[in-house]
Amino acid sequence: DAKTTQPPSMDCAEGRAANLPCNHSTISGNEYVYWYRQIHSQGPQYIIHGLKNNETNEMASLIITEDRKSSTLILPHATLRDTAVYYCIETGAGNNRKLIWGLGTSLGVNP
Amino acid sequence: NAGVTQTPKFRILKIGQSMTLQCTQDMNHNYMYWYRQDPGMGLKLIYYSVGAGITDKGEVPNGYNVSRSTTEDFPLRLELAAPSQTSVYFCASSYYGNEQFFGPGTRLTVL
Secondary structure (H helix, E strand, O other), rough: OOEEEOEEEEEEEEEOOOEEEEEOOOOOOEEEEEEEOOOOOOOOEEEEEEOOOOOOOOOOOEEEEOOOEEEEEEEEEHHHOOEEEEEEEEEOOOOOOOOOOOOEEEEEEOO | OOOOOEEEEEEOOOOOOOOEEEEEOOOOOEEEEEEEEEOOOEEEEEEEEEOOOOOOOOOOOOEEOOOOOOEEEEOEEEEEOHHHHEEEEEEEEEOOOOEEEEEOOOEEEOO
């Protein structure tokens, strides 16, 4: 079973920041937090990952709390195309790179 | 690069029939994965491979078989199709494991 907890759904206004939370209270020291998203009926798409420092790329920012028990994915200016299911996954390097998927958060971006 | 390609896109099988879902990647990735996704659920790992000639079971391997004779190809075989195997099947590949690239999926219905 997935080890992360996410709200089942969230809404966001177009053009505003979307902040998606994730709890991973049992994460161990060598486990990373990965974020993927799945737009309706398509294969999942990698967004970003981090270990303990905040990370930013062209798609999003990842904020990880100091105790590493939770994180927030930030889409700075959400568009209608960001409507998707967002998955937060904790995984380590020693498990043959297997990802355990939960149910994710369904983000609706409204015009 | 085409990335990860899957064929067929759609298939309807009768109970007891067999078929092979094809997956090919052109990124020279060592890691390849097969997932299934039931409606409203997260992805479940069926089988994975860390390189040509090496395969291992995931969370839900029963009723499926795989082989990996080349780096590029990772076919998934259903020997005796059952209604419980009605699902969307995704193939993924990765260079170092956790940043996975997904194909567009195969939608399989078993009647």
